[in-house]
Amino acid sequence: xxxxxxxxxxxxxxxxxxxxxxxxxxxxxxxxxxxxxxxxxxxxxxxxxxxxxxxxxxxxxxxxxxxxxxxxxxxxxxxxxxxxxxxxxxxxxxxxxxxxxxxx
Amino acid sequence: xxxxxxxxxxxxxxxxxxxxxxxxxxxxxxxxxxxxxxxxxxxxxxxxxxxxxxxxxxxxxxxxxxxxxxxxxxxxxxxxxxxxxxxxxxxxxxxxxxxxxxxxxxxxxxxxxxxxxxxxxxxxxxxxxxxxxxxxxxxxxxxxxxxxxxxxxxxxxxxxxxxxxxxxxxxxxxxxxxxxxxxxxxxxxxxxxxxxxxxxxxxxxxxxxxxxxxxxxxxxxxxxxxxxxxxxxxxxxxxxxxxxxxxxxxxxxxxxxxxxxxxxxxxxxxxxxxxxxxxxxxxxxxxxxxxxxxxxxxxxxxxxxxxxxxxxxxxxxxxxxxxxxxxxxxxxxxxxxxxxxxxxxxxxxxxxxxxxxxxxxxxxxxxxxxxxxxxxxxxxxxxxxxxxxxxxxxxxxxxxxxxxxxxxxxxxxxxxxxxxxxxxxxxxxxxxxxxxxxxxxxxxxxxxxxxxxxxxxxxxxxxxxxxxxxxxxxxxxxxxxxxxxxxxxxxxxxxxxxxxxxxxxxxxxxxxxxxxxxxxxxxxxxxxxxxxxxxxxxxxxxxxxxxxxxxxxxxxxxxx
Ligand SMILES: Cc1cc2nc3c(=O)[nH]c(=O)nc-3n(C[C@H](O)[C@H](O)[C@H](O)COP(=O)(O)OP(=O)(O)OC[C@H]3O[C@@H](n4cnc5c(N)ncnc54)[C@H](O)[C@@H]3O)c2cc1C
Ligand code: SF4
Ligand code: SF4
Numbered sequence: 161x162x163x164x165x166x167x168x169x170x171x172x173x174x175x176x177x178x179x180x181x182x183x184x185x186x187x188x189x190x191x192x193x194x195x196x197x198x199x200x201x202x203x204x205x206x207x208x209x210x211x212x213x214x215x216x217x218x219x220x221x222x223x224x225x226x227x228x229x230x231x232x233x234x235x236x237x238x239x240x241x242x243x244x245x246x247x248x249x250x251x252x253x254x255x256x257x258x259x260x261x262x263x264x
Numbered sequence: 265x266x267x268x269x270x271x272x273x274x275x276x277x278x279x280x281x282x283x284x285x286x287x288x289x290x291x292x293x294x295x296x297x298x299x300x301x302x303x304x305x306x307x308x309x310x311x312x313x314x315x316x317x318x319x320x321x322x323x324x325x326x327x328x329x330x331x332x333x334x335x336x337x338x339x340x341x342x343x344x345x346x347x348x349x350x351x352x353x354x355x356x357x358x359x360x361x362x363x364x365x366x367x368x369x370x371x372x373x374x375x376x377x378x379x380x381x382x383x384x385x386x387x388x389x390x391x392x393x394x395x396x397x398x399x400x401x402x403x404x405x406x407x408x409x410x411x412x413x414x415x416x417x418x419x420x421x422x423x424x425x426x427x428x429x430x431x432x433x434x435x436x437x438x439x440x441x442x443x444x445x446x447x448x449x450x451x452x453x454x455x456x457x458x459x460x461x462x463x464x465x466x467x468x469x470x471x472x473x474x475x476x477x478x479x480x481x482x483x484x485x486x487x488x489x490x491x492x493x494x495x496x497x498x499x500x501x502x503x504x505x506x507x508x509x510x511x512x513x514x515x516x517x518x519x520x521x522x523x524x525x526x527x528x529x530x531x532x533x534x535x536x537x538x539x540x541x542x543x544x545x546x547x548x549x550x551x552x553x554x555x556x557x558x559x560x561x562x563x564x565x566x567x568x569x570x571x572x573x574x575x576x577x578x579x580x581x582x583x584x585x586x587x588x589x590x591x592x593x594x595x596x597x598x599x600x601x602x603x604x605x606x607x608x609x610x611x612x613x614x615x616x617x618x619x620x621x622x623x624x625x626x627x628x629x630x631x632x633x634x635x636x637x638x639x640x641x642x643x644x645x646x647x648x649x650x651x652x653x654x655x656x657x658x659x660x661x662x663x664x665x666x667x668x669x670x671x672x673x674x675x676x677x678x679x680x681x682x683x684x685x686x687x688x689x690x691x692x693x694x695x696x697x698x699x700x701x702x703x704x705x706x707x708x709x710x711x712x713x714x715x716x717x718x719x720x721x722x723x724x725x726x727x728x729x730x731x732x733x734x735x736x737x738x739x740x741x742x743x744x745x746x747x748x749x750x751x752x753x754x755x756x757x758x759x760x761x762x763x764x765x766x767x768x769x770x771x772x773x774x775x776x777x778x779x780x781x782x783x784x785x786x787x788x789x790x791x792x793x794x795x796x797x798x799x800x801x802x803x804x805x806x807x808x809x810x811x812x813x814x815x816x817x818x819x820x821x822x823x824x
Contacts, residue, residue: 162465179309182468182475183413183434183746200468202475203580206309220583221466224505229587231579240392242575244586252586256572261372261390262318263569264382264516 169215176207279303280311282632283450285650330354346637453607454478542777556596690739
């Protein structure tokens, strides 16, 4: 369980770093974010929800059954889009209206 | 290293659920009190609520009364809880819920505007953004200062009065000395003392936040506060691998616990929280594992709702379903017990407090998972306790001002911090000692390895080894303030481990399967053990104090 940050997308805004409950995200000399302690990630996705350019994605470690897919979110108004990319390139999406409650 | 000295009326340690609500309560009482929150992360997404929550698990629905909730929690704890705490918490559950809704939190309502419940004590919500909502409200308070990324490492206590605390600014290389007239401790519970389910790359994919390391317990233990019920560990029944909550499956779609033969086994063992774990362990031991929650056959609509519900609190489970290409309707969800956690919000471990949430240290109040005696608190219970603790702290400071912290005390804490930053690295790293601690607890103090079981001989070994690690931790070196925090976290966990071991050893019965499965005393003993196991550190030794259980809900005050 951890995240990866795409350096090419990162604009160095610092928002992911601001929210991480484990203080795991740092900046390299180019002011690009990176996860310094990947094994210490809780998988809370807080950083992902903050990133304005969708540079952060999370994945399941192979030790807990991960098979190479990535998950990230994009927010539009009240809609939080959860986007899943599979290793074969296919993409699926689940949309959640943040103003609506869970059914369960 | 810079040193910064701050003075405040009320210091709140931990800006999580209870801590944020305590700040809101204090500001409502009077704007004249200055409040300082020290939070090791950032209050926007810290602690248990960072990823979101699934339901409000503690609410008094129509045709029920607060006493019903207290009775339920008492029963789940098999009688070892404080009724006064449970009742005073339960009385406030609905008011804090209403306030949360006022702040913008989404709670499901029917066409008549009534909340929709899940069972008789749960409300359906969208809990993804619960923490940002609380944090925004706290950030808007004019009397409250928030110091994010400041990790508190110790209390300043004199003659059993709290006078402040020490902290380290993990990103600004600052040593903080905070003087306060009252302190609310709200650092949550303790994860990471035992070897986790997946100790490799995904070692932090645990249920309880790995960043809640038991700092509040450890500081209280060191300061000589009376603590309670550490032996009642919390072991959660969770979805295998992702360690995601199972309540959504059990209560949401009515999924039953089944073994690999498809037999529903939960009735065989009972339905309390500990019995559900115990049943699963036992089915595995007797060759009928793995165990599952039976989701096969649910509808495609239910599949979709479940995937959304999990995204709102534990997204890895939804990713797991999508990666495997199999929906819960097509494949039962495998379950397992987690490693033991120490959490006063689910079980009853933590500070021994009076009805007003005052600890046995004057001026120190406790709320949320760090406070003992009051299980099944959940989010709303933590909010309610934050409110009670804040009211008590507000009253306390009306006629109390603390003495300044003596300079020699400050110097000795500074010296310790500098020692870790400057001494040459010893043979071991903090990570290695953490792993050693987890292995010891796993093997000798009832971890996953022994199916949560232990005897007194094993506990004696655990205690000796944990004390050795504590000594070794003196030799650790930190390159920066973050590593310094890791050293303090390790030492906190070791302190908590010692108390847990002492408590496990002290209760000569098995009242809660799995949570405290004592092989020397495998039976429940209601005649001798309707007692709270409490403890206090005296001259470096843990002194066990047994107290009779009190029912009836009459207010409890501290006396010796
Ligand atoms: C994953 C998960 C899901 C849950 N789901 C639900 C649910 O659906 N419904 C429900 O009702 N309940 C749920 N709960 C339970 C509920 O969230 C908790 O019981 C409650 O939030 C605990 O509140 P707290 O204030 O005690 O702890 P927290 O909210 O965790 O606050 C503790 C704070 O202290 C900070 N801190 C710790 N140590 C230090 C230190 N040394 N210095 C400074 N700051 C420090 C932490 O960073 C954190 O912000 C869930 C819990 C978890 C872990
Ligand atoms: S997922 Fe959570 S714990 Fe992991 S890096 Fe992002 S914010 Fe930090
Ligand atoms: S939030 Fe995104 S853009 Fe901003 S620093 Fe982090 S990775 Fe870079």
